[in-house]
Amino acid sequence: MIETNRLGVSYRGQPALTDLSVTIGGGFTAVIGPSGAGKSTLMRALNGLIPAGSGQVLFQGTPLGRPGSALLRIQQRRMGMVFQGFNLVRRLSALENVLLGRLAATSPWRSLSGWLPHGERELALHLLDRVGLADHAWQRADQLSGGQQQRVGIARALAQQPQVILADEPISALDPKSAAEVMAILHGIQAQDGLAVIANLHSLETVRRYAGRVIALRAGQLVFDDVPQRLTDNVARELYGQDALPGESQEPGGNQELPPNVHFASA
Amino acid sequence: MTIRVPEPPLPIYRPPPAVLRNQRWRWAASATVLLIVALSLGGSEISLPRLTQGSVNIVHYLFGSAERPRSGYFPPDFSNGLVYLQQMLLTVKMAVVGTTGAVILAIPLSFLAARNTTPNRLTYQLTRRLLDLFRGVPLIVMALIFVAAVGLGPFPGILALAIHTAGILGKLFAEGIENIDEGQVEAVRSSGAHPVQVLSHGVWPQIIPHLLSMTLYRFESNVRDSTLLGIVGAGGIGYYITEAIRGFDSRSASAILIIILSSVFLIDFLSAKLRERLS
Structure with missing residues (x-):
């Protein structure tokens, strides 16, 4: 489904990914590695948010288009x-945020008019219901808790009807x-809908519980x-160094190893 | 227009530059400021005796003297009050139309003048310099230019207000755009949205409060500033107050001032209330 072919990406003049060749199909794939290993860069390169410096990314056999x-x-x-920081448009309601996922399917001029194509609102409400937030559809994103915001973020991603x-x-x-x-929601998306899920994770317990494949x-x-x-x-010790085994003796997913540059503004 | 791939969030705390942390440099900076003030005193003709002698004149001018009947600002003469009110209304209308024109000009310019939305470095520089030019020419000078171009009346005043304010608002809007959360923009872009949609749905919702607040703030200033425009024949109440003062009709001038001040107070109050609501 997604394939990188000798992918190299530089970030702020520093090589973030070098010569990376990997093919990721369906199922739940976890990407792990110490901070600064290039996990977030890989995600952005797969999506095309960051262009490849060398090599290429192929989506369903086709190289990603130019930026x-x-x-x-x-x-x-x-x-x-x-996203880690949810990246919801904070002044918009949960529903409006989910509808952002429909933008690419709408012509730019139509989306400016504010008129939604038929069925879009129903789809968005259905997706909010799916992540358990139907009751919060009209609440502003910045008034939701972190967990709720992330669930809206997932509903927004699903609104794109992605693969x-x-x-x-x-x-x-x-x-x-x-x-x-x-x-649990991400797992359900993969198990029930058959979508491929690729997730950067820190806690090894979470990885072992949900992932079908691990890339480090x-x-x-x-x-x-x-x-x-x-x-x-x-293997983990070799990966992270002797001192740290992230996720050990922690609740599943309760990773405390935040990078030092995390913004808490939206949390 | 494209939006750049955002950089990851920077650490919030950045230490001050080394220069400011150095005690010796701080002394040098203070000394430099003092020197600049001292040098500026030269040529300013400041004189305490002139102020003390003059203060007697100020009292006579404001409150009238026995030698000259009907001199002084009190009591104000409202016999032409209706005309003044109409002119004040015209002045406010000029501020409304001028500010609206400024916003229409400033919005597109601000996207070109913000580092994260400008198409390229050259456009950024050119737009910034254009905004500097709009802002840098004093309002009265701009009004004189437009009076020379299109003749007397409110129209040249509105043009001057619109251009001058577009320079100010364009810069303020651009700074608002530069301060948005790029993560929200990145999310919209990652979904495959068209660049127009990235602006309309990722950037625009974030800057609306800033934009409205700055516009209202400038509208308040423009009501005050446009009372000056009449002085150069560009319409509004400024013409009347100039005529009254030049003709030594201080009591009419007093009435006009009262009308101007109460209108400005009222508009500032209402606008500030509205801005409070927005933030």
Whole structure:
């Protein structure tokens, strides 16, 4: 479904990904690795938010279109992104945020008029119901809790009617209970709807519980690609260094290892 | 218009530049400021004796003197009050139309003048310099230019207000656009939305409160500023107050001032209330 071919991406002049070749099909794929390993860059490169410096990303066999091209927009529409910081438009209601996922399917001029094509609102309400937030449809996004915002974020991604969900640290900013809810929803999307889910995760317990495949990055390179059963403590220790085993002795998903540059404004 | 791929959020705390942390540099900076003030005193003809002698004249001018009947500002003469009110209304109308024109000009310019929405560096620089030009030419000078171009009346005043205010609002709007949360924009872009939709649904909802608040704030200023425009023949109550003062008709001038001040107070009050609601 998504394939990288000798992908290299530089970020702020620093190589973030080097020579990365990996093919990701269906199922639930977890991407792990220490902070700064290039996990978020990989997600953005898969979606085309960051252009490849060298090599290429292929979506369903077709290389991603150039930045700003109509081809890339069509491809992006098939990849729903979920963000660590939720990235909801805070002044809009939950429902309006879900409807943002329909923009790519609407002509720009029509979307300016504010008139929704038939059935869009019903679809958005249905998706909010699916993530358990039908009662909060008219609430402003910034008045929702972090867990609720992330669920709206997932509904927004689903509104794109995507084939793959790219979740960039979807639970890093959440408390353990909200994190478990969000993981359950992501798992359901994959198991029931058959969407591919690719998620950056920190907690190894969460990875072992939900993922069917684990990809590990270190310093921008692929260092592990296998089923989670093979992700032994020894492998993890090698990956993260001797001192730290993230997720151990923590609640599932209750990862406290936030990068130092996280904004809490929306949390 | 394209929006750049956002950089990850920067750490909120940034240490002050080394220059400001150095005690010796702080002393040097203070000394420089003092020196600038001292140098500026030269040529300013400040004189305490002139102020003390003059204060007697101020009292006579404001409150009248026995030698000259009907001199002084009190009591105000409202015999032409209706005309003044009509002119004040015209002045407010000029401010409304001028500010509206300014907003219409400033919105597109501000997107070109914001680092994160400008198509390229050259457009950014050109738009910024154009806004500097709009803002930098004093309102009265701009009004004189338009009076020379299109003749007397409110029209040149409105043109001057619109251009001058577009320079100010364009810069303020652009700064608002630069301060938006790029994450929200990134989310809209990642969904495959058209660049127009990224602006209309990712950027625009974030800047509306800032935009309305700044516009109201400038409208208040424009009501005050447009009372000056009549002085150069660009319409409104300014003409009447100039004529009254030049003709030593202080009591009419007093009436006009009272009308101006109460209108300005009222509009500032209402606008401030409205802005409070927005934030």
